[in-house]
Amino acid sequence: MTSPQRIIVVGGGIIGITTALEFQRRGYEVSLLDPKQPGRETSYGNTGVLSDGSVVISNNPGLRKRLPKLILKKSNALNYSLGFVLKRLPWVAKFLSYCTDQHLDHSSRALRALQALSLKLHMDLISDAKAEHLLRKTGWLKVFRSDASYQSYGMELKVFGWTGVGHTIYSEDELKQLEPALNPIFRHGVLLHDACSVSSPAALCDAYLKLFTDAGGKVIQGAAKRFQRAENWEIQLRDTKSLQADAVVLAAGPWSAEIAKSLGYKIPMAWERGYHWHLEPGTGPALTRAVHDVDAGYVMTPQQQGVRVTSGVELADRDAPLDDRQVEQSIRSARQATSLGNKVEDAPWMGRRPTLVDSLPMIGAAPRHPGLWFNFGHQHNGLSTSAASAQLLADLFEDKSPAIDVEAFQPNRFRL
Numbered sequence: 001m002t003s004p005q006r007i008i009v010v011g012g013g014i015i016g017i018t019t020a021l022e023f024q025r026r027g028y029e030v031s032l033l034d035p036k037q038p039g040r041e042t043s044y045g046n047t048g049v050l051s052d053g054s055v056v057i058s059n060n061p062g063l064r065k066r067l068p069k070l071i072l073k074k075s076n077a078l079n080y081s082l083g084f085v086l087k088r089l090p091w092v093a094k095f096l097s098y099c100t101d102q103h104l105d106h107s108s109r110a111l112r113a114l115q116a117l118s119l120k121l122h123m124d125l126i127s128d129a130k131a132e133h134l135l136r137k138t139g140w141l142k143v144f145r146s147d148a149s150y151q152s153y154g155m156e157l158k159v160f161g162w163t164g165v166g167h168t169i170y171s172e173d174e175l176k177q178l179e180p181a182l183n184p185i186f187r188h189g190v191l192l193h194d195a196c197s198v199s200s201p202a203a204l205c206d207a208y209l210k211l212f213t214d215a216g217g218k219v220i221q222g223a224a225k226r227f228q229r230a231e232n233w234e235i236q237l238r239d240t241k242s243l244q245a246d247a248v249v250l251a252a253g254p255w256s257a258e259i260a261k262s263l264g265y266k267i268p269m270a271w272e273r274g275y276h277w278h279l280e281p282g283t284g285p286a287l288t289r290a291v292h293d294v295d296a297g298y299v300m301t302p303q304q305q306g307v308r309v310t311s312g313v314e315l316a317d318r319d320a321p322l323d324d325r326q327v328e329q330s331i332r333s334a335r336q337a338t339s340l341g342n343k344v345e346d347a348p349w350m351g352r353r354p355t356l357v358d359s360l361p362m363i364g365a366a367p368r369h370p371g372l373w374f375n376f377g378h379q380h381n382g383l384s385t386s387a388a389s390a391q392l393l394a395d396l397f398e399d400k401s402p403a404i405d406v407e408a409f410q411p412n413r414f415r416l
């Protein structure tokens, strides 16, 4: 009997954890490499939505119209560092070049298939991990403060129609019944009723990781510096050590481009940073689901630590100092929307959404290196899409036909 192939998954966020678990379940000998405790970077502090309908990417045709307001920093949905934008101008220009009807059609269908499959797979994983206590099947609510802003949402509603995203439209009065925690400042609501959410994305990472380690999976603490291929794959770590494997999956989220560069790959990635801060619940009824206040550009969601208010996008260097202005504004707006108490922490948390120029993840074989696989670039919906991304990658690895079309996610769509 031949021994199973040894696979090292580099990066232990939700993408790396689900990937490691998937390969392990298919009989491989899998190790997960991360310099930190897995699930403690971007996958720690997100909004916790398991969405089946986050299908309209940020660089959609409507962005061009909103651009002047965003550039003048008149919307809380975006903050940016001018230095970063100037330094990354080719990336920004390329990102904007995807604001076309054609790419909206292509990306929304691809993301819808990925998210619908992933939601099903998460339900199975959550059950296997006995993590049902984290799960809320209460949907994902978008609310609008004015008729005008609801009308501007028409493009999203159209896309929900052609991609089959289940949604229900709520009037002002109906919203009060649906989510009594909301103050009566919203004129319209759209509920993605099949979406779910979790009360702690970090606890979900821990529960999935436990499935992996209980079945013999190894977690190695260390930071990959570069990869080298001789007879086997060698991963050189930042200290002097190195690791050997038959195959490597690069799943280090926002750090993936830097690591892939050691093999000459130019990955068109930037970081859409985002913040959260927890607040004690106020005196009114408790919030029962994730709520996106579209006009004010933030989301609030009940979490184990309190009500988590998450901010929109900040374009800045990956490791630039924190700038809490956007999340402070989000909190001021959230206080208009619902009853909230004191801040739980002294400072906000910050995470980095890893975004490729076309806002689609990269799932598949590295173009020039047999035995090296990519699974990163999941931008705003990596929690939602992780389970399916892992399954698709393992299918491609085994030369099996994936459950959905993977063409849109293939690394070779770019000249890397």
Ligand SMILES: Cc1cc2nc3c(=O)[nH]c(=O)nc-3n(C[C@H](O)[C@H](O)[C@H](O)COP(=O)(O)OP(=O)(O)OC[C@H]3O[C@@H](n4cnc5c(N)ncnc54)[C@H](O)[C@@H]3O)c2cc1C
Residues within 6 Å of the ligand: 010, 011, 012, 013, 014, 015, 016, 033, 034, 035, 036, 037, 038, 039, 040, 041, 042, 043, 044, 045, 046, 047, 048, 049, 050, 051, 222, 223, 224, 225, 251, 252, 253, 254, 255, 259, 272, 273, 274, 275, 276, 310, 311, 350, 351, 352, 353, 354, 376, 377, 378, 379, 380, 381, 382, 383, 384, 385
């Ligand atoms: C404010 C905010 C809200 C969000 N809300 C949602 C949401 O509601 N739903 C949703 O689906 N998505 C959401 N997202 C997006 C989601 O969080 C990300 O897409 C997802 O967490 C990316 O996971 P990842 O595993 O690729 O990256 P990460 O979680 O960042 O994991 C990467 C891992 O790589 C490790 N690493 C770094 N360097 C090395 C190295 N040299 N060697 C080995 N390992 C290394 C890191 O330590 C880290 O553990 C949100 C993001 C933000 C910021």
